Structure formats: C-alpha cells, structure tokens
Amino acid sequence: MNCSKPCGFPPTDCPGPQSESAGKSDSCQGCPNQEACATAPKGPDPDLVAIAERMATVKHKILILSGKGGVGKSTFSAQLSFALASLDFQVGLLDIDICGPSIPKMLGLEGQDIHQSNLGWSPIYVESNLGVMSVGFMLPNPDEAVIWRGPRKNGLIKQFLKDVHWGELDFLVVxxxxxxSDEHISIVQFLQATGIDGAIIVTTPQQVSLIDVRKEVSFCKKVGVEVLGVVENMSGLSQPLTDFKFMKAGEHGDAGGAAEMCQEMGVPFLGKVPLDPQLCKAAEEGRSCFEGQSCRVSAPVLRGMIEKLLKVKEWNQDELQHAENGRV
Structure with a gap:
C-alpha cells in the first residue's frame, strides 16, 4: 500500500496509512504526514468496491503519461481515442488533468455540460462509440482556474471512476x-483491483524531456504498471506539400533520443511522430487527424503505432468479440 508521504512510496518499515499504528510507530517520526496518518479513518476504502463494479464493464485501461508538460500528451490521447473509435471499438476518454483540462477543446466539445441520470454521470459523446469526461465540462468559463489541493483532486478522480456511467467499453484512455504526483498515485490505487493494462509515455527528443521520462518509467515500475511503449513526439519538422524538410525525424542533435533511452531501460519504443503543422491544426479544431488527407505526415505514423500496439498486445477484434460474447 502506498504511503501518504510526498514521494508516494513507503520505506520498508512504514506501517502504511491504513494500519492501526499509522502515525504512531517509530518509523513515522519526522514524516510530514504523521498527524494525517494518525487521525485518518482506518480500514479499506468503501469506494473501491463501487469503482470495481463500475470498471467491470471496461475491457482495457490505458494511461497516457508524460514527464513534462507541452510534449503533446493530450494531443496523442485525443488522436489515440479517435483512432480506436474509427476501428469500431467502444472508447472512453477520461481527462484527469484537473488543473489543465485541454481534452474538451481537442475533441471539439467546449461549452458542453455534464448530464446526470439514475445510472450516474453521462459522458459527453463525440460519436456514438467515443465518450469523454473532464473537469473542463464543469468550469463556469474556460478561463476559470482550478486551484485545488491534493485531497480534492483525488476526490474528483474517484468520483469520475465510480459515478460516470461508461457502459460497455473496449478501451478507457486516461x-x-x-x-x-497525486493524480498518478490515485489513479493507480483506485484501479488496482480492476487492473491497468499499461501506460504509454509521450516525450520529445530533447534531453531535458528524456530526463523526466526516465522518472516516469521508474514510477511505472515501482507501482507495477507496464510500460506499453514510449512515443517520441515532435521528432523533426516535415512539410511534404512543398517537399521541403527543415529537419528530418531523428536529426535533433541529441545522443540517441527516446529509442536509446528505451533500450537502456528495457521498455518498448513505439516510434517517432514528426512535428506536423496539420496535426497541430487538427488538435486546435477538435477533430481527428485521420479524416481526410490533411495530416499526410503524422496520421500514417500514428495509425501504424496504434496497429502495432493492438497486434503486440493481441487487442484485436476477434478477442474483443469473444469477450463481448462472454459478458453477462
């Protein structure tokens, strides 16, 4: 069980926040959360049962992570969801970036409101097989700042997991x-009983980004989440319409980039996505980059990564259809 210390991982002699000796043992001395652990309610979290029941209808759960902001993580999450939906999978996209919810804009859903039924909160649907949930739908205006401490953010994530009526899903992209930080520890703890298929980590080729990605890989290993692959985003600039290439993918002056880091750390490398102005435009306009021929550079690369992931993990239509037939 994870501790409530800032690092999220207890020393070997930590009794854990649910223990009767939490905050009272010798190992708790000097911990900034000693009082919180000592006074917190003990025993299993009753909401975990509700989360497990709600997630029982979700086949696969994928986390999209990044070490730094601004690397295109939300863009990748949105386009991954669009791509899976285009393959006739039933997809849910959950935005737990509480302080910076950009998913509503990237799926063209700004200004939408959440509706509640007797089954719970209803996701906002882009298409019949692609539903979205984000704190961005709850803000009175898009410029409103979310200034919340950890417990309140964790509470909302828990509410998203136990109260949103996703229905039958093939994929839940988070x-x-x-x-x-808090959000990452919470999502892993809350989904621990139902399982997480793994995480995709998005980075850029610069060393300053790769340094933080190493920490992200380390986090996944510590909490037992499989790294499904690393995506190197904005990997060179290519403009095929003019046949002018300012910088080819891979020519960014770094010593090996994400591929070399993956080899060193023993995690899969999914590939490189070039810096495509048309992909940026699709994200700004809240549409899929796979529609039409505008994203001729990035769309084939992204689709190739997704098809590779589906094949390697054996997340194919036959398996999902078999699982669907076996559901009660």
Whole structure:
C-alpha cells in the first residue's frame, strides 16, 4: 500500500496509512504526514468496491503519461481515442488533468455540460462509440482556474471512476497530467483491483524531456504498471506539400533520443511522430487527424503505432468479440 508521504512510496518499515499504528510507530517520526496518518479513518476504502463494479464493464485501461508538460500528451490521447473509435471499438476518454483540462477543446466539445441520470454521470459523446469526461465540462468559463489541493483532486478522480456511467467499453484512455504526483498515485490505487493494462509515455527528443521520462518509467515500475511503449513526439519538422524538410525525424542533435533511452531501460519504443503543422491544426479544431488527407505526415505514423500496439498486445477484434460474447 502506498504511503501518504510526498514521494508516494513507503520505506520498508512504514506501517502504511491504513494500519492501526499509522502515525504512531517509530518509523513515522519526522514524516510530514504523521498527524494525517494518525487521525485518518482506518480500514479499506468503501469506494473501491463501487469503482470495481463500475470498471467491470471496461475491457482495457490505458494511461497516457508524460514527464513534462507541452510534449503533446493530450494531443496523442485525443488522436489515440479517435483512432480506436474509427476501428469500431467502444472508447472512453477520461481527462484527469484537473488543473489543465485541454481534452474538451481537442475533441471539439467546449461549452458542453455534464448530464446526470439514475445510472450516474453521462459522458459527453463525440460519436456514438467515443465518450469523454473532464473537469473542463464543469468550469463556469474556460478561463476559470482550478486551484485545488491534493485531497480534492483525488476526490474528483474517484468520483469520475465510480459515478460516470461508461457502459460497455473496449478501451478507457486516461489522460493524466505531467509528472508523478497525486493524480498518478490515485489513479493507480483506485484501479488496482480492476487492473491497468499499461501506460504509454509521450516525450520529445530533447534531453531535458528524456530526463523526466526516465522518472516516469521508474514510477511505472515501482507501482507495477507496464510500460506499453514510449512515443517520441515532435521528432523533426516535415512539410511534404512543398517537399521541403527543415529537419528530418531523428536529426535533433541529441545522443540517441527516446529509442536509446528505451533500450537502456528495457521498455518498448513505439516510434517517432514528426512535428506536423496539420496535426497541430487538427488538435486546435477538435477533430481527428485521420479524416481526410490533411495530416499526410503524422496520421500514417500514428495509425501504424496504434496497429502495432493492438497486434503486440493481441487487442484485436476477434478477442474483443469473444469477450463481448462472454459478458453477462
């Protein structure tokens, strides 16, 4: 069980926040959360049962992570969801970036309101097989700042997991904020009983980004979440319409980039996505980059990554249809 210390990982002699000796043992001395652990309610969290029941209808759960902000993580989350939906999967996209919810804009859903039924909160649907949930739908205006401490953010994530009526889903894509903080620890803890298929980590080729990605990979290993692959985004600039290439993918002056880091850390490398102005435009306009021929550089690369992931993990239509037939 994770501790409530800032790092999220207890020393070997930590009794854990649910223990009767939490905040009272010798190992708790000097911990900034000693009083919180000592006074917190003990025993299993009753909401975990509700979360497990709600997530029982979700086949696969994928976290989208990044070490730094601004690397295109939310863009990748949105386009991954669009791509899976275009393959006739039933997809849910959950935005747990509480302080910077950009998913509503990237799916063209700004200004939408959440509706509640007797089954719970209803996701906002882009298409019949692509539903979205984000705190962005709850803000009175898009410029409103969310200034919340950890417990309140964690409470909303828990509410998203236990109160949103997703229905039968093949994939739940979770767009997490950058780094390894409260939201990441919470989502792993809350979904621990139902399982997480793994995480896709998005980075850029610069060393300053790769340094933080190493921490993200380390986080996944510590909490037992499989790294499904690393995506190197904005990997060179290509403009095929003019046949002019300012910088080819891979020519960014770094010593090996994400591919070399993946080899060193023993995690899969999914590939490189070039810096495509048309992909940026699709994200700004809240549409899929796979529609039409505008994203001729990035769309084939992204689709190739997704098809590779589906094949390697054996997340194919036959398996999902078999699982669907077996559901009660």
């Amino acid at each position: 767009d997490a904020p950058p780094g390894t």
